[in-house]
Amino acid sequence: MKKSSVFYVIFLFFLFLLFPLNNLNAQVEKDSPLFLTLKKNDSLLFEQGYNSCDIKVFEELVSPDFEFYHDKGGITASKEDFLESVRMGICKPGSSKDPRILLPESVEVFPLYDNGVLYAAIQKGMHMFGNTTARFTHLWVKEANGWKVSRVLSYDHIED
Template sequence: MTKKIILSFIITIIFSTISKAQINKNSELYKTILSKDSILFDAGFNTCDIKQYEDLLSENLKFYHVKDGVSDKTKFLYDLKNGLCKNPGTRQVKRILVKESTEIFPLYRNEILYGAIQNGEYLFYESKES
């Protein structure tokens, strides 16, 4: 019983520390992440402009999908071209970011920024033409 309480307390402290680590919405990192989000989704995903993905995604990409498992950049682009974007004229999916909900959490290793976690709400729309 005591171990569970201590573990629960430690987890609570960790998550409360993480939640306070959100950066200011006026910071350069926040603005950069929102800018890249816009390019990736508004210009890439929403219009099936695969070139945006090719340019923005790292060669070291690891994409984890609930149904399909892990994909590298090559497989991810192949699946996008032959899935959602196979025929954008007849089927289009759109993703809209709810900007007010966006939180950015910087990731540091040895006090050097190496990444960030973006958390927020997104709306997905799908339209199909007969």
């Protein structure tokens, strides 16, 4: 075996020691506790919060440092601004909106670790509002009093 081949084999060996395959942060299974927790929170956020205009749900599930990025509506840079836009927009008395319908088969959850400790998770998928389909990415952060949505990306809105 050539000297360069031996070096290559040793390099690969140490690479696998440093980055074991079982520690890669792949998406979690749909029956995992993390997936089910975020699925429940997503349902609360949209079924009760958005579809039913229960502002208290948003107050509970939205992180104090919340930011919302929308490809059509721009940036909402704080929890307070978000809650105000909900109160004065989609949930203003007399207003109408299309309910949010999650496309459950599209949802994926990716855990985020810091030195082996789960601190956050990315939830992404697709949903519909009337005849518009869109993608979403949510950053859920594990706080002392439960999982809170900290960042929301809402993008790729396509009318059917």
